[in-house]
Amino acid sequence: MRRPLITASVIDPAKVLRSVHDNSAGGTAMFVGTIRNRSEGKPVTGLRYDVYKPMAEKKMLEIESQVKARWPVRKISMVHRYGDLKVGEVSVAVAVSCDHRAEAFEACRFAIDSIKRTVPLWKKEMSRGGKGKWVKGTPIDT
Amino acid sequence: MNVRVLYFASARELASKSAENLSLSEGASVGDLSKEVQRVHPPLKTLKNSMKFSVNLTVVDADTILKEGDEVGILPPVAGG
Numbered sequence: 001m002r003r004p005l006i007t008a009s010v011i012d013p014a015k016v017l018r019s020v021h022d023n024s025a026g027g028t029a030m031f032v033g034t035i036r037n038r039s040e041g042k043p044v045t046g047l048r049y050d051v052y053k054p055m056a057e058k059k060m061l062e063i064e065s066q067v068k069a070r071w072p073v074r075k076i077s078m079v080h081r082y083g084d085l086k087v088g089e090v091s092v093a094v095a096v097s098c099d100h101r102a103e104a105f106e107a108c109r110f111a112i113d114s115i116k117r118t119v120p121l122w123k124k125e126m127s128r129g130g131k132g133k134w135v136k137g138t139p140i141d142t
Numbered sequence: 143m144n145v146r147v148l149y150f151a152s153a154r155e156l157a158s159k160s161a162e163n164l165s166l167s168e169g170a171s172v173g174d175l176s177k178e179v180q181r182v183h184p185p186l187k188t189l190k191n192s193m194k195f196s197v198n199l200t201v202v203d204a205d206t207i208l209k210e211g212d213e214v215g216i217l218p219p220v221a222g223g
Contacts, residue, residue: 055199121222122151137219
């Protein structure tokens with residue numbers, strides 16, 4: 001069974017990293033997104049993610065295919081979390097293993113940038129005693 | 143014709159629901175559905191210029207013609223990561 005692309009469970013970056021291990025890869029690049037404690041100078045206690053899950057899973061698979069078509073990738077693994085996350089928790093992890101580091105960095109960068117533009121995910125910044133505020137975002141890309 | 147409409151994030155809050163079935167005339171487009179959801183839920187007008195639409199998990203243009211049973215996602219600007 002393949003690992004989940006969208007999950008409500010805690011993401012373990014070490015597991016994501018292990019999942020792209022390949023003996024022919026000489027370089028692995030990884031991006032880990034975490035919840036930070038401030039936004040535009042104001043304190044944030046956490047983020048609430050909303051997701052259109054079946055569509056998000058489809059878009060994540062499309063991104064994996066695009067990455068594999070553009071770079072000589074040995075393995076790629078991506079996972080994004082949804083639900084209520086506290087400061088410091090991991091919201092997204094992307095790992096790419098390639099023969100060499102240059103393509104690993106490029107492919108990883110493309111994957112996380114694509115997640116932000118094309119996957120139907122939304123986040124609300126939660127603050128102490130507040131109702132929270134949806135992050136402005138960008139119109140979804142096809 | 144009936145379509146299933148799903149509201150997400152700020153759209154869900156503005157519509158005060160996450161999903162509903164809407165009845166549209168035959169040959170209605172996504173643009174027609176956009177007008178209908180804003181008529182039924184006037185607070186959604188605040189998203190008029192920024193919301194996008196998916197039909198059966200694919201982002202589509204406003205001139206896309208809907209079919210019976212389509213699942214339409216009302217998508218405010220996205221912010222993953």
